[in-house]
Amino acid sequence: MNNYLTPNFAFANMIPVHAQGSRVWDQAGKEYVDFSGGIAVNALGHCHPVLVDTLTDQAKKLWHASNIYTTEPAQQLAKLLVDHTFADKVFFANSGAEANEAAFKLARKYAYEHYGAQKNEIIACVNGFHGRTLFTVSVGGQSKYQEGFAPLPEGISHIPYNNIEALKNTINERTCAVVLELVQGESGVLPAQVEFVQAARQLCDQYQSLLVFDEVQTGMGRTGKLFAYEHYGVSPDILSSAKALGAGFPIGAMLTTDKVAPSFGVGSHGSTFGGNPLACAVGCAAFNIINDQKTYENINKQSQALINELNVIGQSTGLFKEVRGKGLLVGCVLTDQYTNQAGEITKIALEQGLMLLQAGGSVLRFAPSLLLTDEDRQEGIKRFEQACQNFLSHY
Structure with a gap:
């Protein structure tokens, strides 16, 4: 072939x-x-009958309307996510990379509006993985995914994973966000230590920085809870989700709070296909099976x-x-x-x-x-x- x-x-x-x-x-x-699950995507296996029926039913009603309008499936899935997490608001995208792109842009926009242009630096971890856009590979901290694409976005630094002292020595008044995976999946299935996550929350509060959790791979039941942050007793300011969110149908989401969400004012960010009715309908059906x-x-x-x-x-x-x-x-x-x-x-x-x-x-x-x-x-x-x-x- x-x-x-x-x-x-x-x-x-x-x-x-x-x-x-x-x-x-x-x-x-x-x-x-x-045993691969489409890289942790097929949370309910292949061709789950409830998802097949849901997709078929929605396909007879509405496929696409654009973000000039909202739709019932988008509002229903957003409500499920809000009702069962720390979040107050949801932005829908099509992939984990797009959800993370939105998360990082929102973090900088929030800091710009509340503290000024100088507060724009992002701290992430060595060997992280956050997607394949230019911004997300830059935050990811793996040179193999960055090679040949320079110049990269600036204002990003990387610390060793699970290293509290390195975080303390790096965070400062110019830091707008600290970005963490709660399990570094791409780089070796390495879980975050509770003390590290708790220290990140405390330091972000101290320096008026936002804490961003990339739960693209760990979210939607993968770790035994709806989202992995529940294992740590720590809530983020922004969280990204994708992969299992649609259980095989492409969809991503960025979750955030009423404190942070207003910085994404009308026209500041968007996605033509984000919140697609087909994806959101399947996402609702998958959510109800997973969160059981x-x-x-x-x-x-x-x-x-x-x-x-x-x-x-x-x-x-x-x-x-x-x-x-x-x-x-x-x-x-x-x-x-x-x-x-x-x-x-x-x-x-x-x-x-x-x-x-x-x-x-x-x-x-x-x-x-x-x-x-x-x-x-x-x-x-x-x-x-x-x-x-x-x-x-x-x-």
């Missing part, structure tokens, strides 16, 4: 054609267990079982030195002997019929459906163990 797409993607050696739940089939009819006690119980049950089984494999093979994460966002950290081999292991896993992710060169990332069943988990683990054995046999 010819590839007519630009060469910035290295596609896997299979083409999926249909899926259901945690199972996927390719063009040849081969079946796969999906039975779903959270399944997340925590499957998380513990998955971590236990991965630890057993790690001990028997000597491949991993640590299994870490929160909820159903789990990372296996390869031992030093197998540094930078995560990509090779994911390829072998795919050959065994398991869809898996990597997070950096030395961490295997698991982000399965939040509705993962015992049967699918056990079958996926069986295929993963075989992939590990195959890797070791020819390493």
